[in-house]
Amino acid sequence: MESKRQVQFEQKLLTSSVEDGCESAQISLEARLTAAVTRRELDVHFQPQYDVDCGQGCGVEALARWTLPSGEEISPTVFIPMAERIAMIGPLGTWVLGRACEVVAGWGKCGGQAPTLSVNVSTHQINDHFGDIIDRTLRITGLAPAQLELEITESALMANAEVAVACCEEWRALGVHIAVDDFGTGYSSLNYLARLPVDRLKLDKSFAERMTFDRKTAVIVRSVLALGREMGVAVLVEGVETEQQFALLERWGCQQVQGFLLAKPLPAAEARAVLRIPWGTRLAPIFKPNRATTRGLYAA
Numbered sequence: 671m672e673s674k675r676q677v678q679f680e681q682k683l684l685t686s687s688v689e690d691g692c693e694s695a696q697i698s699l700e701a702r703l704t705a706a707v708t709r710r711e712l713d714v715h716f717q718p719q720y721d722v723d724c725g726q727g728c729g730v731e732a733l734a735r736w737t738l739p740s741g742e743e744i745s746p747t748v749f750i751p752m753a754e755r756i757a758m759i760g761p762l763g764t765w766v767l768g769r770a771c772e773v774v775a776g777w778g779k780c781g782g783q784a785p786t787l788s789v790n791v792s793t794h795q796i797n798d799h800f801g802d803i804i805d806r807t808l809r810i811t812g813l814a815p816a817q818l819e820l821e822i823t824e825s826a827l828m829a830n831a832e833v834a835v836a837c838c839e840e841w842r843a844l845g846v847h848i849a850v851d852d853f854g855t856g857y858s859s860l861n862y863l864a865r866l867p868v869d870r871l872k873l874d875k876s877f878a879e880r881m882t883f884d885r886k887t888a889v890i891v892r893s894v895l896a897l898g899r900e901m902g903v904a905v906l907v908e909g910v911e912t913e914q915q916f917a918l919l920e921r922w923g924c925q926q927v928q929g930f931l932l933a934k935p936l937p938a939a940e941a942r943a944v945l946r947i948p949w950g951t952r953l954a955p956i957f958k959p960n961r962a963t964t965r966g967l968y969a970a
């Protein structure tokens with residue numbers, strides 16, 4: 671959960687104007703971000719993803735984190751667009767990719783089955799050079815290509831669909847997987863699903879949030895799950911926060927979930943420890959999923 675302080679800070683930034691002097695605060699934050707990226711002072715947290723049937727952790731999503739020396743946490747929803755604006759997203763994204771691959775490859779060396787690693791890719795990274803960066807990173811860190819998934823938002827894909835299709839094909843030829851992030855929120859045409867080489871759809875968290883009380887949202891979620899099954903594309907539902915949501919998804923045959931109910935984004939060591947314990951065992955005292963939980967909801 672974002673702290674009140676952080677939210678206030680973001681609001682101040684986002685509503686800033688030249689008149690109230692916040693422009694200089696923003697410029698100063700941009701300078702600090704440039705310095706933080708250059709000095710590699712960012713961090714990466716990992717949010718576990720779970721297989722619904724077996725209850726095992728099946729993957730992690732790498733999420734960039736930035737904490738100011740004062741202890742103030744800046745949300746990625748603030749500093750990622752900022753990095754894009756000031757042309758620092760390339761070095762930032764390359765660093766996150768390298769660090770995340772290094773961490774997850776390290777888990778594999780300690781025995782046990784290593785989870786898949788999902789890394790977010792900005793629209794500015796969808797270009798000819800990124801394939802070389804992926805290739806080099808995999809070789810340096812030793813992560814198996816099949817363990818890496820690149821998450822691209824629907825809107826980033828649609829911003830330049832031709833280039834995106836070509837790049838995704840090139841990256842997939844390296845052996846990595848491609849996921850459409852925040853699926854259902856971009857101004858997309860279903861046409862691109864037929865053309866894009868995609869391995870997984872990540873249904874945006876707004877759907878999990880609404881599906882328990884909004885019939886039409888429930889219909890959309892079930893339809894997307896069916897679409898994935900028919901197309902042979904995995905579907906993960908993001909933002910699962912409640913038992914009700916989880917129980918409905920289980921009933922509808924959803925295969926993969928991610929959300930605060932199961933695990934929040936965590937520092938590397940904690941994420942690894944959490945992943946090793948099936949969620950059913952870990953959360954049993956507070957959460958016993960059963961179909962009765964869905965009674966009265968839009969589950970028909």
Ligand code: C2E
Nearest residue numbers: 733734746747750766790791792909910911928929930935
């Ligand atoms: P995303 O890729 O869709 O990542 C999921 C976001 O949802 C994360 O927010 C995560 O903390 C949050 N989340 C996960 N489960 C729940 C839940 O149950 N409820 C709610 N309310 N939220 C949940 P976070 O870490 O703040 O990241 C926000 C966005 O920033 C990401 O959305 C992604 O678009 C972007 N981002 C983060 N790290 C990177 C990065 O390294 N590179 C790029 N290009 N973008 C990044």
Ligand code: MG
Nearest residue numbers: 731790821851
């Ligand atoms: Mg993502």
Ligand code: MG
Nearest residue numbers: 851852872908
């Ligand atoms: Mg997402």
